[in-house]
Ligand SMILES: Cc1ncc(C[n+]2csc(CCOP(=O)(O)OP(=O)(O)O)c2C)c(N)n1
């Protein structure tokens with residue numbers, strides 16, 4: 024059986040390179056004081072997640088954790104609108120009110136990033152129930168970190184997915200750390216695929232330094248999920264930098280970091296493309312250069328874009344018809360000179 028794939032290894036290389044350039048520029052945005060949030064989590068080193076996003080089809084949906092920029096770019100996000108969102112600007116994906124950790128976009132199937140560890144996982148179960156009942160042919164994928172492997176909600180969700188034969192995939196990006204805690208200090212048994220198997224899921228672990236290995240595993244899991252056999256995929260990666268932009272990882276040795284960063288999925292993909300004559304060094308350099316220019320432009324756009332008007336503070340935040348919270352609404356009305364609101 025030929026499994027569907029969205030693009031070829033060269034396109035996956037390009038997407039990974041775009042993700043890395045985006046993360047480098049968004050790091051600059053933060054250091055320039057132009058980011059709207061006080062935290063920023065970079066996914067540098069985890070770009071092989073493209074192996075999973077590329078195994079999804081248009082119309083498929085997903086949720087991410089707080090380190091989800093790479094996933095969203097992999098699903099086709101416009102980097103300028105993403106960067107604008109992170110800068111809290113009006114033309115960002117959520118009109119500047121979601122930011123890095125709560126970005127969402129129904130059009131591209133992004134059901135929401137979530138700052139609560141494990142928080143986005145049950146949402147794909149809901150999506151999966153809908154797709155199963157309507158026989159829509161879609162799948163939904165939750166992307167989360169190894170920290171969520173110790174959250175109860177994951178196991179409730181896995182159980183329901185298996186019990187009800189839902190078209191979903193639980194995708195753990197295991198970057199070896201939850202903040203400053205290495206995974207062997209938070210999990211008694213690190214055989215995470217065995218946990219998924221115990222619930223009745225198809226499970227696989229793939230080397231996060233090898234995007235094609237991730238893609239091969241993801242394609243089979245996605246095909247099975249579309250048939251009502253849910254899956255678990257673990258991408259075994261390394262977080263190249265600190266937990267958040269200001270964390271210098273004092274809990275890791277320099278030797279460990281050198282070894283971890285040597286597991287670079289972009290360097291590996293580049294070497295393989297050159298070996299197989301799929302691209303010349305000049306082709307790859309051009310891709311790298313184009314990605315850098317694209318993300319420079321996204322950064323400039325985000326910095327120059329307009330913030331939302333203060334009067335729109337409560338729009339798009341609460342469900343329609345929900346009154347704005349007091350006393351914030353009264354304070355805003357006073358600032359805007361409208362007097363106290365009812
Ligand atoms: C329920 C909950 N507990 C604790 C936190 C604080 N917290 C934020 S990120 C994080 C670590 C998450 O690690 P992991 O899931 O492996 O994701 P990573 O940051 O490595 O991508 C923690 C504990 C939180 N946001 N939510």
Ligand SMILES: [Mg+2]
Pocket residue numbers: 168169170196197198199200201202
């Ligand atoms: Mg982690």
